[in-house]
Amino acid sequence: MFTGIIEEVGAVKQITHGQHSEVLNIQARTVLENTKIGDSIAVNGICLTVTRLFADSFSADVMHETLNRSSLAGLMVGSRVNLERAMAADGRFGGHIVAGHVDGTGCILQIEKDDNAVWFTIHAEPNLLRYVVEKGSIAVDGISLTVAAVSSDAFSVSTIPHTVSCTNLCQRHKNDVVNLETDILGKYVEKLFQPIPQEHRQSSVTKEMLIRYGFE
Structure with a gap:
């Protein structure tokens, strides 16, 4: 989870294109502090998983669905991107609940x-x-x-x-x-x-229960 309080603005250093995916390498400084492979970083509001760490950058995979539903497909080398690490449990909640899953x-x-x-x-x-x-x-x-x-x-x-x-x-x-x-x-x-479809409704009222309480 994120809060929408941007920690720094990074820059796209390299883009490796797959058939329907990308690997982004993003130059950064602040968000690299105490970050490990597997951690989450929001890039322009999109939760991405750190797959590689370097002295001045990190890499993350971007799947087909993310490219289709966001603006990441339009990034170029040199593009400036907003960066935020996932919220720490003891951190201040300065913004609002941001999942990192863009609509x-x-x-x-x-x-x-x-x-x-x-x-x-x-x-x-x-x-x-x-x-x-x-x-x-x-x-x-x-x-x-x-x-x-x-x-x-x-x-x-x-x-x-x-x-x-x-x-x-x-x-x-x-x-x-x-x-x-x-x-x-x-x-x-x-x-x-939203109403629950009839076939998915579950009720605690059964025929056996009604008989047990005198409803025959």
Whole structure:
């Protein structure tokens, strides 16, 4: 689990392409501290497993499903990526619950300055927007952000200078594609409220129990 508080911005050092997969080698410093092979690091919001460690970088495999559902397929050597190690049990919960399993991608429609803040308006498909609520949380490229406004086809976030300067948001432009992970709590609530199909329902009320209590 992650919190959406980016620890550093790394750079893609090398990309090894498979038939339907990739191996990314990412230059970093902070996230390498105390990291072991098999640990999880979120790269632009996507939970990847460290497969190799080097003095100034780490490697991770990216499978076909991840390439299809995220923006990682568009990375190039030199691309700047947001990095966060999995949350430590004794760490501060500074953002929100981020699983590192992106729901899909969005496209930046507009970037506007508002005094010291920067507004990003991001287009998203209806299947993602249904979980986006004003004043709720959303992870954009792994960054925990607060939703400031929602429309029928987009949402907006207002970011402070610190967030922009300490993440890859400072290099984002109109029409860039970003990874989106909506609040996991909303998805669980929706699932729990869905009716259970009749064939899957299990009841403790049986014919034998009714007879035992005098219902014949």
